[in-house]
Amino acid sequence: MNEQDIRAGVIAVLKTIAPEIEDSGIDANSPVRAQIDLDSMDWLNVVVALRERFKVDIPEADYARLATLNTIVAYLAAKLET
Amino acid sequence: MAVQELPRRLRKSAADLRVAPNLTDYESARAGFTWANATAELSGLPGGGMNIAYEAVDRHARSALADHVAFRFLASEGQSRAVSFGELARLTNRFANVLRRLGVVKGDRVFVLAGRIPELYVAVLGSFKNGSVVSPLFSAFGPEPIVTRVKLGRGKVLVTTDQLYRRKVEKVRSSLSTLEHVLVAGEAGGQVEIPGCLDLRRLMAEASEEFAIERTAAEDTALLHFTSGTTGTPKAAVHVHGAAVTHYVTGKSALDLHPEDVFWCTADPGWVTGTSYGIIAPLLLGVTSVVDECDFDAERWYRILQDERVTVWYTAPTAIRMLMKSGDELARKYRFPRLRFIASVGEPLNPEAVRWGMAVLGLPIHDNWWQTETGGIMIANTPAMDIKPGSMGKPLPGIDACIVQRREGTGIERIDEPDVEGELALKAGWPSMFRGYLDQEERYRGCFAGDYYLTGDLAKRDADGYFWFVGRVDDVIKSAGHLIGPFEVESALMEHPAVAEAGVIGKPDATVGELVKAFVSLKTGSSPTEALRAELLAHARKRLGAAVAPKEIEFRANLPRTRSGKIMRRLLKARELGLPEGDTTMLEEI
Numbered sequence: 001m002n003e004q005d006i007r008a009g010v011i012a013v014l015k016t017i018a019p020e021i022e023d024s025g026i027d028a029n030s031p032v033r034a035q036i037d038l039d040s041m042d043w044l045n046v047v048v049a050l051r052e053r054f055k056v057d058i059p060e061a062d063y064a065r066l067a068t069l070n071t072i073v074a075y076l077a078a079k080l081e082t
Numbered sequence: 083m084a085v086q087e088l089p090r091r092l093r094k095s096a097a098d099l100r101v102a103p104n105l106t107d108y109e110s111a112r113a114g115f116t117w118a119n120a121t122a123e124l125s126g127l128p129g130g131g132m133n134i135a136y137e138a139v140d141r142h143a144r145s146a147l148a149d150h151v152a153f154r155f156l157a158s159e160g161q162s163r164a165v166s167f168g169e170l171a172r173l174t175n176r177f178a179n180v181l182r183r184l185g186v187v188k189g190d191r192v193f194v195l196a197g198r199i200p201e202l203y204v205a206v207l208g209s210f211k212n213g214s215v216v217s218p219l220f221s222a223f224g225p226e227p228i229v230t231r232v233k234l235g236r237g238k239v240l241v242t243t244d245q246l247y248r249r250k251v252e253k254v255r256s257s258l259s260t261l262e263h264v265l266v267a268g269e270a271g272g273q274v275e276i277p278g279c280l281d282l283r284r285l286m287a288e289a290s291e292e293f294a295i296e297r298t299a300a301e302d303t304a305l306l307h308f309t310s311g312t313t314g315t316p317k318a319a320v321h322v323h324g325a326a327v328t329h330y331v332t333g334k335s336a337l338d339l340h341p342e343d344v345f346w347c348t349a350d351p352g353w354v355t356g357t358s359y360g361i362i363a364p365l366l367l368g369v370t371s372v373v374d375e376c377d378f379d380a381e382r383w384y385r386i387l388q389d390e391r392v393t394v395w396y397t398a399p400t401a402i403r404m405l406m407k408s409g410d411e412l413a414r415k416y417r418f419p420r421l422r423f424i425a426s427v428g429e430p431l432n433p434e435a436v437r438w439g440m441a442v443l444g445l446p447i448h449d450n451w452w453q454t455e456t457g458g459i460m461i462a463n464t465p466a467m468d469i470k471p472g473s474m475g476k477p478l479p480g481i482d483a484c485i486v487q488r489r490e491g492t493g494i495e496r497i498d499e500p501d502v503e504g505e506l507a508l509k510a511g512w513p514s515m516f517r518g519y520l521d522q523e524e525r526y527r528g529c530f531a532g533d534y535y536l537t538g539d540l541a542k543r544d545a546d547g548y549f550w551f552v553g554r555v556d557d558v559i560k561s562a563g564h565l566i567g568p569f570e571v572e573s574a575l576m577e578h579p580a581v582a583e584a585g586v587i588g589k590p591d592a593t594v595g596e597l598v599k600a601f602v603s604l605k606t607g608s609s610p611t612e613a614l615r616a617e618l619l620a621h622a623r624k625r626l627g628a629a630v631a632p633k634e635i636e637f638r639a640n641l642p643r644t645r646s647g648k649i650m651r652r653l654l655k656a657r658e659l660g661l662p663e664g665d666t667t668m669l670e671e672i
Binding site (some may be wrong): 015016018019020031033034037038039040041042043044060061063064 | 158224377381400404409562616617621623624627
């Protein structure tokens, strides 16, 4: 899976929880939760959906690394490589 | 220890208490308590009157506490900013001067819509000084809940941030006809220029640090807290400056705050807990509060408890359950030697969470109970008291609680027999009791029978005097400790052209208590597709915001209604849960 596929997958996951978002409306370098209206439950659902979609383990201690679209993609890319 | 081994009663010994509790002998404290004596512990305004901000800030700023830290604000990137009582007095004076310069006077409504940033706290307290009435809005509300509340409260001023304004207010600004001033703080710092808005930081910089507090009386309105009912629009519960007496007393009795404490109330000031206990109560007691600007994150929270040396922690069952989910290993990376008392509010705390607190944090968690209308904690498990896991505890000194049954035509009947389910009622007259629902006198009077305020919560009292929450009398949804009115959600869904009718219920959820679930029937010509479900979800989220919008939407060919046309939410819920459907004689169609 290349970076572009991962990015598309992450956006698809975000859209299942917050379908109101538009691809172009996300600034990949600023925190996702500052741009998209996600409460704590939504955010946990996003993480669960990422786990399921990408078949990776995302321990709670890593949540801080999931701040922006770019860091999420980089995090998943690194996980998928190993 | 397995769940079933958890004792029904956690007894405490002197060794469990690192600090002598403020409330030790429950019975004698109750017997000797009067609200008049409690009021005398506050200062009152010099020359007479009562103002929350004077009690909370200025009287400390003029004392040895002037340099004591009032708030330690933690920003996302690890920076923190400490604000002393002296500095808080000067900042809130500046804000009061900003209002005065704009012609905002006593009684005018100031709405605040922001995350947990310093400006929000300054605006709330500065508004009190000006005699203006504060109404907090939750920053996760979407445009519709904001519009509804600002209109009902006839807001004159809105204090918010540039990002929240752009995302939630700009498009609906023209419908907010009472709003004269919007004060905006730039989230990135620095100055902001938005048409129709004023830069809060510039106004603050220009304002004087001297301000003579408006002479408010104990019965003058200080706050409007919006809450949701089953039907109709949200209601604004009116609270007065004199409520500070309850905040002061309960900060001592239920939260056991001592002068040297570091207190962390995790509630957002967009809701009543975050105002009464996230702002007012610790300040009244001269106690340092930690305020975290970020949203929930398990590791961050453990780090804050450890690094900020939090001693008293007031949080909510949803947060505790999310911490439990994140695993004990994470918690064990941190140490909490300073932490000595944990309390929780918002919904009943399950016994398993009490056990988890003991195993992982080394302390049990003390549940307490109150609601928007009561303004402050009414019933609590206090430090010196045995905890009965799953119970909300016993009524605090000054509070007379009982179980009643409503009787048609004849008011209420008090039930003194233990373990009988009924409605929780409180003898009216404590200082933080709401004084009305704004412009809805009849709805307010409907909450009282004789001398008692009827809470709308079903509960029972055991033989030892502990109260146990059972459920709600009405259909109001309790999600993550917040009340959500099904009507508000249904109305937003009905605005979508494909929707014929909508029924919204609280679906039990292990983490948030209840999640908002919507049942929707469609108009002829619309099909129940996944694409439409996503569209409805987007529609609802854009209008209501994540905190109120449904988490689940299910299509139904039609919804059960009464003969008078009301959607039977009770029946939708019973079916969702596979429970007996109860009395369906009023049902029209299935």
